[in-house]
Amino acid sequence: MEALQKRIAYRFRDPVLLRKALTHTTYAHEVSGCAHNQRLEFLGDAVLQLTVSHRLFLLYRNANEGELSKMRAFVVSEPSLAAAAKRISLGSYLRLGRGEEKCGGREKPSVLADGYEAVIGAIYLDGGFEAARDYVYRELDDEIQRAPEMKCAMDFKTRLQEKLQEQGRKVCYRLIGDEGPEHDKVFTVTAVVDGQDMASGKGRSKKCAEQNAAKAALEILNQPKKV
Template identity: 45%
Template structure:
């Protein structure tokens, strides 16, 4: 597989870069290993950090009435794997991914994690060549109405937020364990432990779902360093 012409993508992103400068952002590890090249993983690492910062600044300036906890939850939704993969598909990044034949056969090209990583790598390249201010403006344009939509929902589903955090930071999903269910049937109290990334928290509720949400909230806030 040979690199595709990236001229259209460069134009769509409003860049004044030679198209080939973006090519390393699409070197999947499977392709890079076969060709003796550096994969896009370092660029992905950089782009992930740049997205965290730019989205945080955009939210900070746009929503002065929101406290730290609300802004953190919004950022988690906006930089989550599903959101990044959605933006990557809108840009058509899957067309430019360079994969080994084996990875192609396994359907790696359409995996949300791979698409999200490609977007992060592209952001990393743009940051290196164009600097922070340009990149922040581009990120704001790429997100478009998603920022306002996410803010209007005021998400409180901590199980979803914890899952997104786990995938993004640890590459794993949270685990829930029922510790206890006590009391009479009509007043039973459930105690659940949530664990992720070597940390755990306990929550209680009148049903299993409520207890899991309580445990997820405590663990999520602890991992993000927010006081409950």
């Protein structure tokens, strides 16, 4: 805990918040009465979205809404957050269940990204919005600076939404189910266009599964029309 606080340059007034942020669901399931980090992850995701949106808005004054959305999607993507988590060696501080530990959970991008969001949520609760904002600005500055050149590299969901909007159509995503043990789940998500299932995707996280579903839907939409 002490070493991690030095790495993130933030000292918690309530260390329990940091401990909870580092606690994966698999650990909580094995230790009776132990709280996991999913609620903090939810909160941290919201803080991250707002903070990054504000930073991009100030930095790139000539960018339109669509461009800003693409840049934000890159900054808050699972690969970007996992990379940021690795820079502070977050994986070595996580509390994982035995099964997750054996399966290399400390290196899994989904586990690292979720833990990183949980830490942001914990900082927000402990020190307020300014503390969380300053942390995000400091730790994700490289991603924010690279966002203009990377904005179209990986966000299939945004590309699908824009393509459908041009046609006056809408898309949403529905979780079909998951398979595998708690520490190594694979999620399946369907892209639903105008109320009809179009394509499905799988992933180690719901976010990843949604991106893969969007990618599959784009491939269908981009197929040459039969004459």
